[in-house]
Amino acid sequence: MEEPLIEKKTIYGDVTLQRNEGGRLTIARQAKQSKLRLAIEQAFKHRNPYFVFFDEAQQLLGLGGLPIQDNMDCLKSLANMTNCLYVLYGTYEMRSLIDLSDQLIKRSSIIHFRRYAKKGKDKQIFQGVLYSFQINMPFPKEPDLLKHWEFFYDRTLGCIGNLYDWLLQAYQLALSDSNSLTLTEEHIAHTVFLAQNRASVVLRNIETDEKEVNSAFCEDRAEIIQTLLDKNSEHIKGSSAKREGKTTSRSKRRGRVGERNPTRDPTGGTDKGDLAA
Numbered sequence: 408m409e410e411p412l413i414e415k416k417t418i419y420g421d422v423t424l425q426r427n428e429g430g431r432l433t434i435a436r437q438a439k440q441s442k443l444r445l446a447i448e449q450a451f452k453h454r455n456p457y458f459v460f461f462d463e464a465q466q467l468l469g470l471g472g473l474p475i476q477d478n479m480d481c482l483k484s485l486a487n488m489t490n491c492l493y494v495l496y497g498t499y500e501m502r503s504l505i506d507l508s509d510q511l512i513k514r515s516s517i518i519h520f521r522r523y524a525k526k527g528k529d530k531q532i533f534q535g536v537l538y539s540f541q542i543n544m545p546f547p548k549e550p551d552l553l554k555h556w557e558f559f560y561d562r563t564l565g566c567i568g569n570l571y572d573w574l575l576q577a578y579q580l581a582l583s584d585s586n587s588l589t590l591t592e593e594h595i596a597h598t599v600f601l602a603q604n605r606a607s608v609v610l611r612n613i614e615t616d617e618k619e620v621n622s623a624f625c626e627d628r629a630e631i632i633q634t635l636l637d638k639n640s641e642h643i644k645g646s647s648a649k650r651e652g653k654t655t656s657r658s659k660r661r662g663r664v665g666e667r668n669p670t671r672d673p674t675g676g677t678d679k680g681d682l683a684a
């Protein structure tokens with residue numbers, strides 16, 4: 408957290424995090440989980456960040472061999488203790504992290520950074536990004552990437568991250584070619600990010616994930632929710648009616664307190680001597 412004047416700080420109790428003489432951060436060997444947790448909480452409280460970002464947050468699915476619920480409950484507890492907003496970035500696998508409990512659903516919001524489409528405004532934005540890469544490559548001769556925008560789109564599936572990685576490899580290849588004054592089609596083809604068959608597989612997976620994410624925002628699901636609520640209301644009414652019926656039958660059998668149940672009392676006697684004048 409780069410706390411200023413850490414070497415001047417008076418610390419009471421065990422020291423778990425400190426800087427050595429060389430200025431490197433060291434962690435005491437006797438540091439325990441509870442001490443490290445307390446150090447994080449105190450740092451967040453005093454540094455008061457607006458947000459705490461977790462990149463590749465899907466790794467929480469298998470962190471430390473702990474159950475997913477424990478990892479998410481730990482983040483929820485940290486958010487409560489530090490009063491910070493935690494932002495998790497990751498792949499579509501993250502969907503299984505936030506729907507583990509009612510508490511997590513209530514405290515979380517989904518922001519979908521979708522890939523660019525191949526038509527409309529998305530197409531113009533993708534072409535604009537590609538042109539920005541083109542004019543910022545320091546070659547003696549500016550390459551003409553925009554001419555091949557459709558090929559770039561098909562092999563990156565509209566994902567700018569894929570495009571960046573592809574152009575970076577092509578750029579490095581062009582620099583290693585002493586005879587090249589610009590980025591050529593050969594450099595692009597040699598470093599293509601996804602072959603055609605692999606791009607098809609990835610596209611099918613992305614479309615499946617996109618469909619599931621989009622369904623979370625679909626207004627048509629309101630009808631499904633209403634149907635479930637109606638069924639639940641009917642179930643509650645039926646349970647209440649059964650309880651009322653049982654209560655009524657019990658009250659009829661028991662009667663009021665102190666009142667005898669109607670029975671036939673014996674009359675007369677069993678022997679003649681029982682009679683008295």
